[in-house]
Amino acid sequence: MSAQQNTKPDHVKLIKKLVFTVVFMFGFGFALVPLYDVFCDITGLNGKTSNSAASQSQVVDVDRLVTVEFIAHTQGRLPWTFEPEIKRIKVHPGEHHEVNF
């Protein structure tokens, strides 16, 4: 029993450290919010997307043929039918096509 009484203060000291870690990490979670911005500033890495519009390739790749399939369904037991007019279509990448539902 005396051995156990000797370890009691150790418990308290260790628990204090562990609880401090928990509180610290909770705070750290929130600190990550500004820290990510700071990190990006320092390293010059920018995780956020730039505001310039991406340019689209207008070239049609006639060598490749891609099969695109369409499916559609209605919510639950609604009294509608809603389906694609064509189930599948073969296109070259870059081509424009219109499909009706």
Place this chain on the structure above:
Amino acid sequence: MSSIENSATDHHDDHEHHGAPKGIMRWILTTNHKDIGSLYLLFSLLMFFIGGAMAMVIRAELFQPGLQIVEPNFFNQMTTVHGLIMVFGAVMPAFVGLANWMVPMMIGAPDMALPRMNNWSFWILPFAFLILLMSLFMEGGGPAFGWTFYAPLSTTYSGDSTAFFVFSVHIMGISSIMGAINVIVTIFNLRAPGMTFMKMPLFVWTWLITAFLLIAVMPVLAGAVTMVLTDKYFATSFFSAAGGGDPVLFQHIFWFFGHPEVYIMILPAFGIISQIVPTFSRKPLFGYSSMVYATASIAILSFMVWAHHMFTTGMPLAGELFFMYFTMLISVPTGVKVFNWVATMWRGALTFEVPMMFSIAFIVLFTIGGLSGLMLAITPADFQYHDTYFVVAHFHYVLVTGAIFSIMAGAYYWLPKWTGHMFDEGLAKLHFWLSLVSVNVLFFPMHFVGLAGMPRRIPDYATQFADFNAIISIGGFAFGLSQLLFVAVVYKCIKGGEKATDQVWEGAEGLEWEVPSPAPYHTFETPPTIK
């Protein structure tokens, strides 16, 4: 390796304070590590079946293309709550239960260091899951944004049940943190004299490191859900670009928790396998200290790889390369472990009892999961695999055939020590073989449909995936039903059976095998001497 003198422990048992009290209050008020361990294990078994039932709903809906059984919104609730229940309700409490039972007995301690907190950390858990499950029955339904609750799905577009979700995750987190503090204090302060750190069984080591991971990352999860809560209800803009926040920030914070979390769910599994393989190979574990260092390095590396979950968010090239290489680095200490298990079996006198069969299945199937993880780590390839069934196959291989199989192995390994009876080995072997076959029918074809482009978290899919999905669903139903055999084995073993010896398994070594079977209510009240 070590022997003990604990003849003094037995006559403590008939002292009036030391027997197990009777009735329901025994379980509610208990501070005994064995009672709380049993509670945790039974609770996680219940959650395993509730989460499993949700998986059955998912697989039933996906049996055929088109919508047959459930609405898409309910389907999303099923995938979300299945994930949450299995991670926080089944796998984690099962490991905490095993730690409660085995850690004090393995290090020669009379109980956990903080028994009253132990009671609390278990008894708040049922309420957390009650809140989560109740939200499924509310108007608008439960959480439907995936277990990863990405903003803005969980903030702008979520239902009113989000507050319940946040509160229940808070309670789960508090429970895990208290459990982790208890494990650390127990291992640091209550080791028997002579039980130095480098003599501790590997299950104790892996749990010590897991506990440190828990206190480091569960508070970050609590922070993340708090931010979701304030973004949704209190007009903050942590994750809303309109208010100066950043939705990608959510993913950074979530995965800073999320990646160490996956090691929280696998490191104790490594510990269990490291206990079982030497027993049935009748050889000491090969490379004990390298196992300890490998576990520690996995834990440290786990903090440096979180963004490999977010390769497709538009990260800079430097970030993608850094996270790709560090992720691949983790396979080195993991490889050390797999090598050590195989080397332990090499030229050992192997026998194939049920725990060993689950362990060998673990080693093979977990390695498959690890290899698909390496494939996902390759950044350019990940753009193809991201959010497909390939990812689903990967994490179910590491969590079901990894974590769950190790828990099954551990349960079969220690069940005779807990109940004092041998379990029905024929039935257990049937459980093993049915699980082994069905789990692979269930998850292996997911690799193929994933690589062919089937996205995850969808209630309907393109018709070319129909055949594979039917096979997957059949595997799923078979795996789910096979688990009922486990319940039958456990029930029969509690009720009776052949009397187990103290050592139970011929090659078993360690303090837990030197106390009687079933383990008395109090063990090691006088610390054993480790020679």
